[in-house]
Every structure is written in structure tokens, then in C-alpha cells.
Amino acid sequence: MARTTQAPGETAPVPQRLLAAATRLFAEQGFDRTSVQEIVEAAGVTKGALYHYFGSKDDLLHEIYARLLRVQQEHLDAFAESSAPVEERLREAAADVVVTSIENTDDATIFFRSMHMLAPEKQKQVRADRRRYHERFRALIEEGQASGVFSAATPPDLVVDYHFGAIHHLSSWYKPDGPMSPQEIADHLADLLMRALRP
């Protein structure tokens, strides 16, 4: 059995341990308030090791982004390509992004809070990836609006941003010990989107 998704403890490869430590600390304290020293201490290695694997502190942040974007893009692609009716495809995609954002709370928190701290060229690339995601999501809405199953009263870009705002905002109020499960929250939020799009 391959060790694919395991908590990166004492024995995991050094780069993973560094990334895991950085993710937790960036989410807890923010990027600027987390020192490289803290990261290497939490990962149980020294600075030299970090700079052996990563070119800079920025690289760690960039890698966290790439990881979350990769997961969410894969999920979205899968839903979009299904042959179900568009309202089903959108609902599932809309709910899924909520679930994956909650399942990767740290990544998602960092994503929205610290994107603007990336070096310009890396930021550009992240924006491009994000744009791709946004556009594929928007295409679903446009498809529904064209076929009449969704109201066309609101520009589709605005609808995407409305829903993504909720995702963005999740880390401001979501608590793992709250009364609703991630799936319940996802269903409710997807529901709000679908209701808003009713013709």
C-alpha cells in the first residue's frame, strides 16, 4: 500500500513536513507574522534544509496555493464534464467547492488572506489559474441562462463572485464544532445559489 495521504509526522519527507508546518502557521498567524525560524522549528529541521528545497518563503506560499487550486480545478472539471443536466452540474460544483474549502480550511484561509502578499509574478500566475476556474464555473451559469433554466437577470460574472464571496468568507465564521456539518453547509449554500438563479 502506498503512503499517499498521511499526516506528515516526524518521519515524513522533509519537504512535506515543511509545507505542513508552514500551512498551519500561515493560517494561524498570517504569512508576514510567521518567521522562517518558526517554520523550521515546527518542522524539526534547520534553515539550511528549507532553503535546500524551497527557493524562498514566498515559494512555500505559492506551493500552498497551487495545491488548493489543483484540487478544486480537478473537482470542477469532473462535475462540468458530466452529462447531467446543467442545474445538477452547477449545484454539485457549487456544493463541492464549499466542502473542499472546509476540508482544507488552512489552505483556503491562507488563500484569501495572503494572496496579495505573493511576489508579483507568482501572483500573476495564481490569478491566471483562478481565472480559469472562475471561467469554467461561469460557463455553467451561462449555459443554464442560455437554455432558460436559470434567470438571466444577473450578469453571470456577478453570480460567480456572489457565490465565491461566500466561499471566501467561510474562514471568517466557520467552526468545525458548529451545529452543521460541512456537507449541510454546502447544501444550504448551493441551495441559495440555485434559488437565486430560478427564473
Added chain:
Amino acid sequence: MARTTQAPGETAPVPQRLLAAATRLFAEQGFDRTSVQEIVEAAGVTKGALYHYFGSKDDLLHEIYARLLRVQQEHLDAFAESSAPVEERLREAAADVVVTSIENTDDATIFFRSMHMLAPEKQKQVRADRRRYHERFRALIEEGQASGVFSAATPPDLVVDYHFGAIHHLSSWYKPDGPMSPQEIADHLADLLMRALRP
């Protein structure tokens, strides 16, 4: 004519100039990446002057929050207290918070991006104020749900967070030179909320 709301130029009182400079810089670069030195240079005063009026860099941030919260709470109170039907009161409140957030883009950007950087006690107070705002907004939804003009399918807290997510997210995509005016955006977003709440 009284000079009440003017851009704080070279002649405005020092505290206003400092606050204006800090607001612009915090929004552009983030709180942690803006140095006190930059602020005082932008305001054309010395560090001593800043610390004469503000106890710390944190105080500046806190004041920016308080200022935005004050405006939005006043507006919300006015809408909530009107005698119009609840769906009208909610729509107006929902659109207004979009407009004031756009009109004070810098404040709003800072608000969502840097709240977690405030010292714990100040953060606590801001959260309390924010909570008050949230609750008053939620009360409108509850009222409509109780009287049957709004669907009760979604817990009201979640509805508030859904809409506020959009506000939160605004600063990620809104550009003053975009195709829609603030009022148009506000109308669309309020519309989405009202449609989502249709029974």
C-alpha cells in the same frame, strides 16, 4: 460652506492626514507591509506626531474599522427602523451595504484583510460591533421568514453570511473603471439575495 468632508491635504489637521495616509497605504500594501515611516512620510509629519495622537500602529487600524462600522451601522439602523414592508427594508439595507463598501473601498479592503492582525482586545471589540451589525441584519431576515414573505429553507445566519461574503469579496474584483456603477452592482447583489429568499 463648512469644510466637512474634504480630502485631507497639506492643511488638514494632523490626525486626519495620518488616518488618510494610513488608510491608503494599508489598502495598497497591507497592514504588516506598511511601515510607520511610510505613513508619516505620506502624511508629511514626523513619527513623534503620530505617536502624539495614536498610541500605536494598531490604533490606526482600529480607528479605520470603527469609522466604517459606524457608518454602516447608522445606515442599517435607519433602514431597519423604517416602516416599509420587510422585503423593502432588507433590499435597501442589502444594497446599501454594497454601496458604502464600494464608496469606502479602502476601508472595506482593510477591514476584511487585516482584522485578524489587530491586538486581541481590540479585535474582540471589533467583533462585538460586527456582531451587533450582523444581528440586526439577521433580524430582518427572521422577520420576513416568520411572516412568510421569505423562504425559511435556509438558517438566517447562513443567509447573512452568504450576502456578507459577497461584500467581503468585493475588494477582490471590483474596479472603479468597470462597466457597472456601484449602484448597479448593489442592485444586482441585493436582487440575488431577494431572489434566493423567495418562498
Added chain:
Amino acid sequence: MARTTQAPGETAPVPQRLLAAATRLFAEQGFDRTSVQEIVEAAGVTKGALYHYFGSKDDLLHEIYARLLRVQQEHLDAFAESSAPVEERLREAAADVVVTSIENTDDATIFFRSMHMLAPEKQKQVRADRRRYHERFRALIEEGQASGVFSAATPPDLVVDYHFGAIHHLSSWYKPDGPMSPQEIADHLADLLMRALRP
């Protein structure tokens, strides 16, 4: 009845209030660690008032020295001029300096801890005053050594410094709520001196 020695409360003249506040704070925290701001707040006035009466923070320190030296010199002069036998005169002077140092603990603490922080020219003057005191004290010892009532085994300067070391050291261990009264401590210390001088 003249108000000569009263605690400088809210109604005492401003210079006294400032001096009293400075004395307490310098003794508690040290000269360098006490800010002018703290002093004026403790005295209930503003900075302008302080600089109206005192040329600088250093002046406050200098005044505290002068005050203690004045008292101790007066006492010593009185004892030295008495017509009692030299061993009595010395014992009384030796005990008295202990009592006045305890009665003015704050002044004494500041004296030994912060003298080196005075500006050079003021330090020079304090040293000169202190020297005068030292010499008059030494003269008593020399007189006793010459007449044979004291042992001449130890150079008189060294004897003076031995005894003054004890005074200097007082503020390191003396506690007002200790088991001995100031007078008892003074008697013991004077006793040690007299026994050390026995032929």
C-alpha cells in the same frame, strides 16, 4: 503654624510636587527608566510646568542629591562641633548617618545608584560636597587615632569608606518591616565601627 514638612499632595506648590514624584519614581525604577512624562503625570501637572521650574531632568536629580547632602552635612557638623569626647562624637555621627539614610531611603537609594548619571559638571559638584562630608568624618577618626583612643592600624580614609559602604549598601537589604528599628540598626552599625577602632 508654618507648613514646613508636609506630604506634597494635590495642593502643595508645583515644584515640591514634582520633586516628590521624581524622588519616588527614581528610587523605584531608576533615573534612566523614569520618563519625564511619568513624573509630570504623577505630579498632576504638564511637561511645560516641569520645564518652567527645572532646566532639565538632570536638575531634578541634582536637587535630590543636594537635599540629602545638606541634611547629612548639617547633622555631621552639629555632632562634630559638640564638646563631647571624640569616641562619643564619632559614635553619634556614625549612628546618625544610618538613621537619616533610612529616614530618606528614596534619596539615599537614588544617591548611590544614580550619581554616575549626572552630567559631568554637576557630578563634579556633588563629589566635592561629598568629599567635604567625608573629610569631616575622617577628621574625627584621625583625632581619635592621634589621641590614642582609636587604633591607628587602619588608614582613616579606609575606615570612613568601610563605614560608608555599609550606608551605601543599606538600600540593598533594608526593609521598613524588618525586625529591627532604624535606631537599632544604627546602634549596631555604629557599634561595629567603634569595636573595629578599639586599640
Added chain:
Amino acid sequence: MARTTQAPGETAPVPQRLLAAATRLFAEQGFDRTSVQEIVEAAGVTKGALYHYFGSKDDLLHEIYARLLRVQQEHLDAFAESSAPVEERLREAAADVVVTSIENTDDATIFFRSMHMLAPEKQKQVRADRRRYHERFRALIEEGQASGVFSAATPPDLVVDYHFGAIHHLSSWYKPDGPMSPQEIADHLADLLMRALRP
């Protein structure tokens, strides 16, 4: 020949150079008036190097204390454990502390002048160490008083403080180019103590 006790010049290890520079400057100017910048310049290193080895400016001060206390405690222990008569043991200990204080004038000056500037927890530890020293010294006096070779007229704690006052005071008047050698001064001061204790 091993290089064990050499002046830490340009080639000595960085921590020693820093400690030596700090010791000299603290003694000359006082702790608060010596800036970290001055220390690193005197040691020929950068601030980063200082903070690589010492956690704070306070740590430097603490290390200076520990160093002096270590030496003096070792010496006292050696004298106390000897099998000589108590009056000899006390005289030797009393003279030795004078000599080591003079030999480490800078350390001793700093000790008495700046102890109260240490952070509370570090101060507590120094006080505990100092107390241990004081108690061992006092034990010698108690032993002599119990066996009748010393007068019991004065409480032993007071006798210790009397003698230590002289040590404390040394740095106020001792000059290396004075007429007496450190050993002569030590003999005189030990003599005064022993004479004061004669029954």
C-alpha cells in the same frame, strides 16, 4: 600552552568578544546608557551576531553576574571547607572577596549598580545565588560566635552586610593607581572586620 585566559582580541570567539565589550561598556557608562549598537561595534561584529548568541541585552548582563558569582562562590567554598580555625577561615574569605572584587572591578561595578535593571525572573535567580553566598559567609560568623571566638553582640546578618557594604562601595573609590595594592586593601578591610568581631 593552551590559550585559556587571554584578552579577547580580534581573533577570540565571538561570544567572548561580545561579553568583554559589554562588560567594559556597562562598567564605564552603565547598562541603560550602553546601546547594543555600541557593544557590537566595540566587539567588531554585527547585531545579528549578538542576537545569535544572546537572547537579549539582559542576557549579557545576566551572564556577567553569573560569571562573578561563580568565581566568588568557588573561592568562598574553598575557604569555608578548609580545616583551619574559624577566625582564619573568615579572615581569608573576607580578604579574598575584596581581592576578587578588585580583580574583576568591571564585573563588580556592574553587579552593584545594575542588578535592579535585570528582568524580574533573572533578578530572582541572581538574588537566590547571592543569598547562598551570603548564608555561607554568615555561617562562618555564627560558628565563631557560638564557639566564643567572636563577639555575639551584633546579629550575624548585619555583620555580613556591614562587610559586603565595603565590597559594594569599593567601586566608588578604588583606583588601580592608588597608593595601596589590592592585597593591602583586602588585608586592611579583613582586619577591620576581625577587630569588630573581637569579643
Added chain:
DNA sequence: AATGAATGAGTATTCATTCAT
């Protein structure tokens, strides 16, 4: 693959003093 000493530029904050009023 990894260490850890060292850099140097940067950080927020403090403070004695001045001065127009």
C-alpha cells in the same frame, strides 16, 4: 542533504526637549 554562524537592512516605539500660545 544539511548545518548554523553571520549579515544588514528594517521594525515599532520612546523620549527629553522646544516653542508658540
Added chain:
DNA sequence: AATGAATGAATACTCATTCAT
């Protein structure tokens, strides 16, 4: 006699990164 706004220089400390080993 007294205010309080303002200065400007100084302070201790932090940190991402480099590099010889």
C-alpha cells in the same frame, strides 16, 4: 504660570537570506 503639539534622534530587537563547511 502653564499648555500641549511637535520634533528628531535614538532604542532594542527581528528576519529572510547567504555561504563555507
